[in-house]
Amino acid sequence: MGLLQSIQSIFTPSNDLEKVFFGKTPSTSVAVEKIFTHLQSLVNKPELCEEFIDKYQHLSLLDPQKREIPVIKLYKNFEFFIIKNKPPNITKEYTSATLRQEIASVVPLNELSDFFRVIFIPDREKSTALFVIGLEFINQISGAILGQKQLHSLIDQAAQGTIFVDLQADGQTIVMPPAINEKTKTMPVREVKSQYNKFYETLHQGLITSLGEEKAAEPFISFNILAQQIYAYDITEYLLDILPKEALDGQKLEFFDRQELERIVHEKTAQLDLVKNQLEQQLTQFQEQNQALEDTKKSMLNVLEDVEEEKNNAQLAKAKDDAILSSIGEALFVVDLIGNIELVNPVAQELLEIHEKDALGKLVTNVLKFKNEDGSPIPQENQPILTTLNTGGQINQTMLYTKKNDKKLTVNIITSPIKQNDKVIGALGIIRDITKEKEIDRMKTEFISLASHQLRTPLSAIRWFTEMLLGGDGGELNNEQKEFAKNISDSTQRMIQLVNSLLNISRMESGRILVDPRPTDLKELVQGVVTDLKAKIEDRKQNLLISVHDDLPKINLDPRLIRQVYLNLLTNAIKYTPKEGEITVFISKKDGDIITQISDNGYGIPRDQKDKIFQKFFRATNIIKVETDGTGLGLYLIKAIVESSKGKIWFESEEGKGTTFWFTLPLSGMEAKKGEVTLDE
Amino acid sequence: MSKQNPTIMVVEDETLLLQAITKKIKISGMDVLSCSSGQQAIDYLNSIDELPDAVWLDYYLKDMNGLDFMQQLKENPKWEHIPVLVVSNSASPEKVNTMLGLGAKKYILKAEHRLDEILTIIREFINDTDPEQKKQ
Numbered sequence: 001m002g003l004l005q006s007i008q009s010i011f012t013p014s015n016d017l018e019k020v021f022f023g024k025t026p027s028t029s030v031a032v033e034k035i036f037t038h039l040q041s042l043v044n045k046p047e048l049c050e051e052f053i054d055k056y057q058h059l060s061l062l063d064p065q066k067r068e069i070p071v072i073k074l075y076k077n078f079e080f081f082i083i084k085n086k087p088p089n090i091t092k093e094y095t096s097a098t099l100r101q102e103i104a105s106v107v108p109l110n111e112l113s114d115f116f117r118v119i120f121i122p123d124r125e126k127s128t129a130l131f132v133i134g135l136e137f138i139n140q141i142s143g144a145i146l147g148q149k150q151l152h153s154l155i156d157q158a159a160q161g162t163i164f165v166d167l168q169a170d171g172q173t174i175v176m177p178p179a180i181n182e183k184t185k186t187m188p189v190r191e192v193k194s195q196y197n198k199f200y201e202t203l204h205q206g207l208i209t210s211l212g213e214e215k216a217a218e219p220f221i222s223f224n225i226l227a228q229q230i231y232a233y234d235i236t237e238y239l240l241d242i243l244p245k246e247a248l249d250g251q252k253l254e255f256f257d258r259q260e261l262e263r264i265v266h267e268k269t270a271q272l273d274l275v276k277n278q279l280e281q282q283l284t285q286f287q288e289q290n291q292a293l294e295d296t297k298k299s300m301l302n303v304l305e306d307v308e309e310e311k312n313n314a315q316l317a318k319a320k321d322d323a324i325l326s327s328i329g330e331a332l333f334v335v336d337l338i339g340n341i342e343l344v345n346p347v348a349q350e351l352l353e354i355h356e357k358d359a360l361g362k363l364v365t366n367v368l369k370f371k372n373e374d375g376s377p378i379p380q381e382n383q384p385i386l387t388t389l390n391t392g393g394q395i396n397q398t399m400l401y402t403k404k405n406d407k408k409l410t411v412n413i414i415t416s417p418i419k420q421n422d423k424v425i426g427a428l429g430i431i432r433d434i435t436k437e438k439e440i441d442r443m444k445t446e447f448i449s450l451a452s453h454q455l456r457t458p459l460s461a462i463r464w465f466t467e468m469l470l471g472g473d474g475g476e477l478n479n480e481q482k483e484f485a486k487n488i489s490d491s492t493q494r495m496i497q498l499v500n501s502l503l504n505i506s507r508m509e510s511g512r513i514l515v516d517p518r519p520t521d522l523k524e525l526v527q528g529v530v531t532d533l534k535a536k537i538e539d540r541k542q543n544l545l546i547s548v549h550d551d552l553p554k555i556n557l558d559p560r561l562i563r564q565v566y567l568n569l570l571t572n573a574i575k576y577t578p579k580e581g582e583i584t585v586f587i588s589k590k591d592g593d594i595i596t597q598i599s600d601n602g603y604g605i606p607r608d609q610k611d612k613i614f615q616k617f618f619r620a621t622n623i624i625k626v627e628t629d630g631t632g633l634g635l636y637l638i639k640a641i642v643e644s645s646k647g648k649i650w651f652e653s654e655e656g657k658g659t660t661f662w663f664t665l666p667l668s669g670m671e672a673k674k675g676e677v678t679l680d681e
Numbered sequence: 682m683s684k685q686n687p688t689i690m691v692v693e694d695e696t697l698l699l700q701a702i703t704k705k706i707k708i709s710g711m712d713v714l715s716c717s718s719g720q721q722a723i724d725y726l727n728s729i730d731e732l733p734d735a736v737w738l739d740y741y742l743k744d745m746n747g748l749d750f751m752q753q754l755k756e757n758p759k760w761e762h763i764p765v766l767v768v769s770n771s772a773s774p775e776k777v778n779t780m781l782g783l784g785a786k787k788y789i790l791k792a793e794h795r796l797d798e799i800l801t802i803i804r805e806f807i808n809d810t811d812p813e814q815k816k817q
Contacts, residue, residue, distance in 0.1 A: 456770035457695055459792040464701040467795050473708050496792050514774065 024113060024136070026064035031111035032071055033060070038106055039078050042090050048297065052078045072116050072230040079232065084269060085296055096232060119235065126238050128184055130227075131196045134243065137219040142207055145215060154210070158203035163187075163195050196242040204244035217247040224248055331431040334418070335364045339386055342426065351433055353403050370399040373410065388415040388427045398434065410435045445510040452503045459499065462492045494629055501633035504564075505616070508640040515561065515644075515673035519554035522562075522587055522594065529566045536574050537583075545584040552589060556669025561641050568634040569598045569661050575630070576623050576659070577602030593647070593664040601658035610653065614639045622655065638663075645670045687807050688712040690733035692722045692750065693768075694743045702737065705796045719745040723753055726760060733763060734807045737799075738785075740769030740776065747776075751783040764806035768799070 036056045043049045055074055059067045083094050094102075104120040112120070114136075118129045143151045158164075163183050184192045200220070207216035220243050227236045240248075272295055325332065331348035335341055341359045349356060352368065359367045365380050372378055380386065384395040394416045401409045412434045418426040466489045468474060470482065477485065507513045526546060530537075537544055573583045577600040586597040605613055605620050612618045617632040624630075642649045642663045653659035689706055693699040694717050706713040714733055716722035719742045726732065736754070740747035747767055754760045767780050767788045777788045786806050789799065 453771045456790070456792045457698065460770075461695070461697045461701060463792055464698070464705070464796045467797070468701065468705060468708075471797070473704065499792075 024115075026068040027071070027113045027116050028111040029060070029064065031107050034107045035075065035103055036078070038103060039075075039082065042082055042092075042094070043085075044088055044090060045293070048085075048089060048293070049078070049081065052081065068113055068115065069226070069230060072119075075116075075119070076230060076232055086273075089293070089296065096234065115230070119231065124185075124189055126235065127189070127193050127196060127242060130235075130239050131242060134200070134220070134223050134239075137223045138203065138207075141219040141222060142211065142215070146207075146210055150210065154203060154206040157206055158199050160202075162199045164199055193238070193241045197244070200242060201244045201246075204247050220244060220247040331433075332428060333359075333364070333368070333431075334426060334428045335385060335389070336426045337389065337424070339364050339389060341367060348431060351409070351431065352401060368401075370401055370411070370413070373398050373400055375400055375408075384413055384415045385427055385429050388417050389424060392417045392419070392424045401431075408435075409433055410438045442510065445506045448502060448506040452499045452506075455495075455499050459492060459496050462488070463496070466492060490629075494631075498631050498633075501631045501637065504637050505633055505640075508637060508644070513561075513644075513673070515558050515670055517556040517558050517670045517672055520557040520559045520562070521554050522552060522557075522596075523548040525559055525563055526566055526585060526587070529563060529570060532567070533570055533574060536571075540574060540577075541580045542574060542577060543580075543582045545582070547585070548587040549589050552587065552594070553667070555594065555665065555667060557645070557665065558670055561645070561670075562665070565638040565641055565663065566596075566598075568638045569663075572634065573598055573600040573602065573659075575627050576600070589667070592667050594667060595662060595664050597660060597662050599658065599660040604655040604657055604659050605651070605653040606655050613651070614649075686710060686712045687734040687804075688714060688731065689735050689737060689803060690714040690716065690722060690725070691737040692716045692719060692742065693737070693739040694718060694741075695739070698739075701796065705800065709797075709800050711800075718742060719750045722750070726754075726757075732760065734810070735803050736763055736765045737803065738765050738767050740767055740771070740780070747780060747785075748783070751780060751785060755784055762810070764803075764810055766799070766803055766806065 036053075040046075040049060040053060046053075052074060056071075059070050059074065062070075079096060079099060082090060082099055083096055086093055100120050107120075109117050109120055114129065114133060118126055118133070121129060138155075139148075139151065146154075187195075204216055204220070210216075224236075224239060224243060227239050325334075325343060326345050328345060329347060331351045332343075332345045333341060333348050334343040340361055341364050344352075344354065344356055344359045348354075349359075354367060364385055365383050368385075370378060370383065378399070384397050384399075387393070388395055394414065396412070396414045398410065398412050401411050403409060410433075412432045413429055414432075415427055415429045417424045418428060466485055469477065469485045470489060526548070530544065530546065570583070570585070577583060581601050583598070583600045586595075586599075588595050588597075603622055603626060606622055609618075609620050613620070614635050616636045618636075619630055619632040639649050642665070646666050647664040649661065649663040651659060651661045689711055691699060691702050691706070691713060693702060693715075696717065699715055699717055703713050703715045714722075714725055714729075716725060722736075738747055738750060742750070747769070751765065754763065754765065761784070764786045765784070767785045768791055769776070769788070770791045772788060772790050780788050787802060789802075
């Protein structure tokens, strides 16, 4: 800790204060005790100066070297309190001069340190005393850098042409010979100050040459700061007259600000006093006293504690922020700009089984090792939290985390940037344990799968018995019986389709579907689908036109999945287009995609239902009237297939005019995926 | 050669389905050996002189699954050439591949086909089977 800082932290007694005090002789405990006992005796209401006494008691326990500076500061505050109060709060009215005089008469001044004594000596001697302390600062601070020898030669130079020509500057300290003291006693105060100032100005210039501006100013600034902390305004004023102007350039400004501030405080206090006096005339004695007490106490506290209060407020606000982050029920971590962990809240520590001490300050990817949902590793640069830092975007991803005991957690992570003035300064991640949700989801899918498979047995029975009934295997049926049996048969067919669709949906949703791409000729595939649908098309006397790009290469696709897409879109086109309608299929190549367009001039999709068309179990109102048969699952399923193949699907439609669906498949083909199930099992 | 009607062994533990299949096979002019469990089918095969021309096998049986049944069938040189059609309410690629690998002729999903379609498939099996092997 540098000297400047130790001066600035003057209110907190610490070992560094010894440095400020330069190991000089401190005030005796007896003398200090006398001063504070005397001050206390001037206050009629002990509760008013409780704070000062508490502080004094605390300081009196410290080593005399360490307590010296805080004690002087405390005196300054106590003195201010006394001169700002009036009887009956205190015994009589004081000015700082009368108070100091009184103290000088009850306390032996030679028992006080040089620093403390300055306050109580006659004004005339204050400049000299401060000048001597200033020399001490120079000796300690600049001497430590320059070496005593060089410093003393600079002091000799500065002394030329001033009354200090015979200043003794050898050994460890600089001594003012009694002759100088004698000389100053007969000189006008202004002249004395000017001599001191001239000396310091020359010395400062000498220091600049040897040390540069910044270092040269340091002893003067340090002294000035300390003086402002521990001395009342009237004393620091002396200092301003003698210290080199240039050295205090920035400091002076602060000094004048404080001067202004104190004047305002004085004015305001005076106004308060006036108000108080007026009130005193109107109110009862008891109320008067009470009011005076309150006012005085408040203004005192304001003057003394403003700065500390600000500091406390800032600390409180930060503590509150920290508390909020720590108390959030979701697991949360925060990283700085380069990805080092700044915070891991308790929920995250528990969930991920990490200790704060092992995480803070470390690179996030070294501490929180997330993998892809399927357990494959994620390259460092693709970890969402780092991506968020790089791009400033929010990411929402499901990943796998392995705990210490090898237990795997499925987690959902949302990472968001922390921005200040539009610049990313860090990122935060919120982690949610979705292991149970995933498990329930899996169970749901399994249940649907199991139930649907089981349904196939009774459906087979219904289907086959109806088949035999209709085939006359149980004897010839009359027309009405035939019609009934036919209805049963149709309904059974629908039920079978529904079961198949449900199974496919649950397979797609579970992500367990197997993708087995192989080079596929799309033209052939489409023709196969058309062959299956031929009977229906002919039945409805519809026109089907197929046009496929001439040199379409074989594409790596899972034919079972893509067949489902064509089958579905074509079945829809046939079902939802009136007899003798037109259906066209165009397959073309554009950029890196194969685009398939399937158009009809059928019933179309109502405008207000367009956004629902890919939803599960949705069927448009206009076609339900025309064609009751349908599950509302087809488009939902094929959208899932197309999108999982990295393609897109969309449509345009006008009610009464027709519908066109488009979907793309990447020429590069589908990615193989290991899975447990296929469609149509 | 065309001594009598072909005989089909049906192994199906669902009574109603077994009943429907049996009835249809008979109506179609073939003979049928109805078995409601895997063990019953094995016992039959052991006890009769004239082996069936084809087996209709439900994959999920109460006492064993299709895999166990196929293995027993293939372990016995007298039985290994009998064509088998597997009919199941579930057809994961794994199951299908295993059964075809073990020598099943075809694997189809229940409820996806009419009875007469399935019987046509079985008739084709019987016709395709080498008469020499059949005699053995």
